[in-house]
Amino acid sequence: LPLGPRNKFLWISTITMAFMLRQIMQSTSSKLVTDHSKIGKKVGDTKNVDFDEYDFVIVGGGTAGCVLAARLTEDPSVRVLVLESGGSGRSLMFTRIPIAFALLLRTKHVYQLYTEPQSDAKKQRKFWPRARMLGGCSSINAEMAQYGSPQDYDEWGKIINDEAWSWKNLSKYFSKFERYEDDARYPDVNSGIKGKGPVRVGYFSDLQNVCRDFVQACTKIGVPLCHDFNTHAGTKGVNRMSESFSVTYIDENRTRVSAETAYLTEDVLNRPNLKIAINATVTKILFEKNGDETKAIGVEFAKTKNGQRYTVRAKKEVLVTAGAIHSPHILMLSGVGPADHLKSKNIPVVRDLPGVGANLADHPVVDLYFKDKHNKSVKHVKPTTIGDIPKFLGSLFEYLLHKSGPLTGNVGEAAAFIRTDDPSLFPDSDFKNKVKDTTSGENGPDLEIFISPMGYKEHARYIFPMHTFSVHCCLVRPASKGTLTLKTTNPFDLPAVDPKYLSAPEDIEKIRRGLRFILKVAKQEPLSGHVDYTYKNKLLDTDREKATDEELEEIIRERVETLYHPACTCRMAPEADKGVVDSHLKVYGIKGLRVADASVFPEIVSGHTTGACYAIAEHAADIIKAEYNLNSKA
Numbered sequence: 001l002p003l004g005p006r007n008k009f010l011w012i013s014t015i016t017m018a019f020m021l022r023q024i025m026q027s028t029s030s031k032l033v034t035d036h037s038k039i040g041k042k043v044g045d046t047k048n049v050d051f052d053e054y055d056f057v058i059v060g061g062g063t064a065g066c067v068l069a070a071r072l073t074e075d076p077s078v079r080v081l082v083l084e085s086g087g088s089g090r091s092l093m094f095t096r097i098p099i100a101f102a103l104l105l106r107t108k109h110v111y112q113l114y115t116e117p118q119s120d121a122k123k124q125r126k127f128w129p130r131a132r133m134l135g136g137c138s139s140i141n142a143e144m145a146q147y148g149s150p151q152d153y154d155e156w157g158k159i160i161n162d163e164a165w166s167w168k169n170l171s172k173y174f175s176k177f178e179r180y181e182d183d184a185r186y187p188d189v190n191s192g193i194k195g196k197g198p199v200r201v202g203y204f205s206d207l208q209n210v211c212r213d214f215v216q217a218c219t220k221i222g223v224p225l226c227h228d229f230n231t232h233a234g235t236k237g238v239n240r241m242s243e244s245f246s247v248t249y250i251d252e253n254r255t256r257v258s259a260e261t262a263y264l265t266e267d268v269l270n271r272p273n274l275k276i277a278i279n280a281t282v283t284k285i286l287f288e289k290n291g292d293e294t295k296a297i298g299v300e301f302a303k304t305k306n307g308q309r310y311t312v313r314a315k316k317e318v319l320v321t322a323g324a325i326h327s328p329h330i331l332m333l334s335g336v337g338p339a340d341h342l343k344s345k346n347i348p349v350v351r352d353l354p355g356v357g358a359n360l361a362d363h364p365v366v367d368l369y370f371k372d373k374h375n376k377s378v379k380h381v382k383p384t385t386i387g388d389i390p391k392f393l394g395s396l397f398e399y400l401l402h403k404s405g406p407l408t409g410n411v412g413e414a415a416a417f418i419r420t421d422d423p424s425l426f427p428d429s430d431f432k433n434k435v436k437d438t439t440s441g442e443n444g445p446d447l448e449i450f451i452s453p454m455g456y457k458e459h460a461r462y463i464f465p466m467h468t469f470s471v472h473c474c475l476v477r478p479a480s481k482g483t484l485t486l487k488t489t490n491p492f493d494l495p496a497v498d499p500k501y502l503s504a505p506e507d508i509e510k511i512r513r514g515l516r517f518i519l520k521v522a523k524q525e526p527l528s529g530h531v532d533y534t535y536k537n538k539l540l541d542t543d544r545e546k547a548t549d550e551e552l553e554e555i556i557r558e559r560v561e562t563l564y565h566p567a568c569t570c571r572m573a574p575e576a577d578k579g580v581v582d583s584h585l586k587v588y589g590i591k592g593l594r595v596a597d598a599s600v601f602p603e604i605v606s607g608h609t610t611g612a613c614y615a616i617a618e619h620a621a622d623i624i625k626a627e628y629n630l631n632s633k634a
């Protein structure tokens, strides 16, 4: 552009903005290894090239993997290698700006997974994005820092018959990872019971008026206010909610806190006993048989589908932390899984474990959309009209200059956790169909209702062009369970995932109750003051109140989506109960092999899943340190 005064302004603004954006991105440390020949041995290399040996090889540098890497290398005598199939998460701008994560979902930094056609959801294939970068899904999630209910963990302790996993013992690991400091704006939060760990949590996200008023409206229809979801009381009484969405994984600089930013600090990366290889996809685990004993002795990995394979040895253990999709995938590719299925794919069976890939659980969510009377939605954060562009630039400047505004939002700004059998919300006189209790205990919820200050579909690919807000009904204790199986034996092909959404009829009834709850809240002051009831549009749900049960069921089957929480595919449970790992997270029947991530959940928690993954990994690190007599402090 010629340098006229107007263009000069444009240039200066653009350069300033680019500079400021650069500031919020953190550079990829030179500590990350990209030359794989420096850490592994080429498969097929006839010369007996010396290659590095590590005590522990961590498969997947995601949420749990980063925790294990940092904790285990606190002992300088232990050598740890992390193999991560993606690159650095913190060097990507869209992981740093809190609201921008949705822009990453359909990029090469995210596995583009689709479910099998869902028989009970109009045969649709549902998009299931999973992160492919350091920090894993903690680098792309919606930053909601709610950890589930204490009863969920008591249930875990019972299933695996080990009190170490029940809330009274596991809760110390939640304190170990989180860091919450006093916030004068939230005097009712007891910081004395909070942790001082590396993962900063706090009330630093944006809160739009419509979301604040949702909270008020909920309290008016009988949902008590809860000042903090994450206490020992948890969601006790369940009809409680927070003033804003509890806390978020967003720090005082209004940037995302991921497992990579919190645990892989410069100090940790500089430890001589830690190596992290990126763009390194583990293709299989290597085993050695000695009599009746099978031991994991290392892994094979590669950069690309047809690229050079490398191997690396693990003197002590292989620790699989590739998440709920890829951990069972890697086990199966390596011969650990249901024998019949492996044989059908010509994979030699190392250990028959029918639980691998079974029990797939996820939180289904159904959204309702309302026209925003005040035209105050934050739809301009992803501009869809010409008019959105100046507003977007304004918000970008506000974010960069003042660290405030809608870009500091996390989409799900306020929430209510309720029970579908709560007679004060769902009286028998109005709700004739009975519901089965699938909660983890009488104080656990089965529904989460949360609100976003804009309407969107298809994981934010589609933003409504008019001003809307959406309220989401998420079934946090679904009865429907699914499966994960191999499609092919190529490790670079994604597995077949079938969550079997809505296959249990009670799931429909519970979500329907949730939708009725939403429609009632939308009619309640002060939220009703935000709804334009005169605006008619078939896409919106403003006048859905009179919908029949059948019509709501139709909406549920049409709109059901994932809340991105797959779990339980390598369940920690007795082997006879389709368990894959024991209470020390060791894979049954194999030495030197553990799994520690969302796949080991014995049951899905009635809340968000990142906290549980951090706690599992912190606990796993202590279990391993105790077993090998390792030091705890760096």
Ligand SMILES: Cc1cc2nc3c(=O)[nH]c(=O)nc-3n(C[C@H](O)[C@H](O)[C@H](O)COP(=O)(O)OP(=O)(O)OC[C@H]3O[C@@H](n4cnc5c(N)ncnc54)[C@H](O)[C@@H]3O)c2cc1C
Binding pocket: 059, 060, 061, 062, 063, 064, 065, 083, 084, 085, 086, 129, 130, 131, 132, 133, 134, 135, 136, 137, 138, 140, 141, 142, 143, 144, 145, 146, 280, 281, 282, 283, 321, 322, 323, 324, 326, 330, 563, 564, 565, 566, 596, 597, 598, 599, 608, 609, 610, 611, 613
């Ligand atoms: C869009 C989205 C929004 C979410 N919102 C929230 C939220 O608001 N709050 C919340 O608590 N939870 C949320 N979640 C869920 C939460 O982030 C995950 O449950 C959690 O982070 C999973 O951690 P993990 O350690 O099990 O796996 P991940 O964090 O997924 O880590 C797995 C890692 O393994 C790597 N990997 C996979 N295969 C291989 C291989 N073969 N070789 C090497 N590396 C491999 C991956 O690249 C990844 O880094 C969300 C998730 C998504 C996707």
